[in-house]
Amino acid sequence: MKICGEAGRFLCQMTASLAGVVLVIVESFLAIPKLSGRSSLQVFLRQVYFTGIEALPLLAAAALLAGYMAAYNIYALLAGDLDLTLTVFRSLLVQEGSVFIVSIFVLARSGSAIASELARMKQDGELKAIWRLGVDVPGFLIAPRVAATALSVAALTVYVQVLLVLGGIGLMALFHRWDYPLGMEKFLGGIDPGYSILNMFRSLIFGAAIGVVACSSGLRAEPGPTGIPNATCEAFVGGFATILFLQILFSAVD
């Protein structure tokens, strides 16, 4: 009986979470026209700065290192076959892995921050005050954040892809005497423009998903001292599960 009760409670919680996410998606979509408003635009630009611009140095270091380590290990595993190494490196890391790496990075950094910020606003009664002022909560709080995370993940993905290639081919040329022009020519020659566009779309969807889950978790924070940490945790775990699910979905479509 106890197990049934726990299972039922879990199911109710999951349903409530999903309903919250769906509601935030709908409200964000409906609030898109309001992004041109001055206040919403300010929130959007701030979020782009915190999510995108501030992440640049750390992502640069991580991408250069990851690119180098991946290229080195793949080259060693494939017994020095440059063509195959570059094919695997391009497909696995640059095209597929970059979106995933950036999404997890943004989720951990910004997803948690968005959730905790909104949770605090809810606990302090600030959401109510904003609503009382007549400010449209979805248009002012949710849509700018979702749009900003979507745009940031897309832009950071391109940024990371460039640095992965620089780290992989460039550093291998520097330390292991790869032929840099030849390596770049072979790498770029294998790029499928259609797939790159799909990748860009995928990164936008992943970014939007992170924003939606983070906003939903923050807005549903419960009162009390554990409300904010729980919302932060839920944002990360929920966001991670969502990204994995979307990854599987996109892989199935591919």
Added chain:
Amino acid sequence: MHSNLASNAQAVFAVQSRKGLVHFEPGKLYWQPVADASEGEGFMDTLDGAVTPPRGRLFSRGRDLARLSRRDLLFHLAHTAFLTPSGDLISNLSVMENLLVTTSPGGELNTGELEQRLGEEITGELFEHTENPEPFLLSLPYQLSPLDRARAGILRALLRMPPWVVRTEEPPGLDPSARHEYLRLLSHLRSRIPHAPWLFVCVPSELPESWGDFETLECLWS
């Protein structure tokens, strides 16, 4: 339309109480006694509940008490001056940005108009004892003293020229000189919007003594 609201003698607010509909008449003073601060918050929650849009049920309780149409209530709510201890400021925006956040129900307040009014107010009585209001305007809410948070709330009310003012508790921890300044600011707001009814939701000691008679209300929420 918005700038004429305060002078429109017909722009009153009505709330359902235990004894029926309470009409707030222009320029009159009303007092809803409460035992403590949590009762004041309860009133604010009730007011929120009276106008909760369906999707807003995520954030607040829903109880429809007032008989005005929802659109009318939203309009009045958005243009009501709520003078709360926290000032109802958005914590990640500066005071200036808080003042210029536009509203949506009932129509947008023009940002240019708000900026013009702000320019007039910062050279007026509100900042009589302040040499330079710029640091105040650029501060974030957490950097403000309780009196300055109240000043920001009153300044926002002056910019919007509300048809109705609801004041819950006084800001906490005011010393006698700060309380005197706070009451001066309230009086200044009252003189600028003479037709607006005022509702105080507070304990008896927080009523301004020199303002005249207050009509005491019974519990405004069921």
